[in-house]
Amino acid sequence: MSAFLASVERRAFKQSVFAVKNDESALDIVQDSMMKIAEKYADRPPAELPMLFQRILQNTIRDWYRRSKVRSTWTSNFSAFGSGNDDDDERDFLETLEAEDTTSVPVSPAAQLEQAQTLKIIEEAVEKLPPRQREAFMLRYWEELDVAETAEAMGCSEGSVKTHCSRAVHALTLLLRAKGITVDSLPRPA
Numbered sequence: 001m002s003a004f005l006a007s008v009e010r011r012a013f014k015q016s017v018f019a020v021k022n023d024e025s026a027l028d029i030v031q032d033s034m035m036k037i038a039e040k041y042a043d044r045p046p047a048e049l050p051m052l053f054q055r056i057l058q059n060t061i062r063d064w065y066r067r068s069k070v071r072s073t074w075t076s077n078f079s080a081f082g083s084g085n086d087d088d089d090e091r092d093f094l095e096t097l098e099a100e101d102t103t104s105v106p107v108s109p110a111a112q113l114e115q116a117q118t119l120k121i122i123e124e125a126v127e128k129l130p131p132r133q134r135e136a137f138m139l140r141y142w143e144e145l146d147v148a149e150t151a152e153a154m155g156c157s158e159g160s161v162k163t164h165c166s167r168a169v170h171a172l173t174l175l176l177r178a179k180g181i182t183v184d185s186l187p188r189p190a
Contacts, residue, residue, distance in 0.1 A: 001042050004049050005034050012057055015138050018127055019061045029064055033057040054139060054153035118181060125175040129168050136164035137172070 009030060016026035033056045041052050126134060139150040140161070151158045
């Protein structure tokens, strides 16, 4: 179980940050998901863990949205009585993540800068996707799940996954083209 959790923690954190746009909340979501799978499914075969974990992670993200909606409703109702202290810590989460795999890091500083700028643009484009499209895209192309596994993790039909992925890819293509990035212009690993 430890090896599995270590292998998914960075990707799960990235998925959560894309979903909730807050480092601390994303970390809490990942930790809660890891605790749930460790407590309830430790006896499952290793082959079942990736799908179970994705399902738990997506449900935990949805629970976070439900709780935050309730909190914001109560906060707005009582805002006239409170101090109105709104601490939105807007840090760039991308700066806090370190690359694990350095085999794709370009050798020259100019190439490194270009790759970093391109990655930032791509990540900003992914953040702009609607939640279900982003979820389907991340599961299919980031987690490399097949359509059936993605449908199971998202709790929807395979047709819905295909639709969400198709729309996400189309939207990303348009967003990236507007920034001058095409598949041919993406930096290639050295």
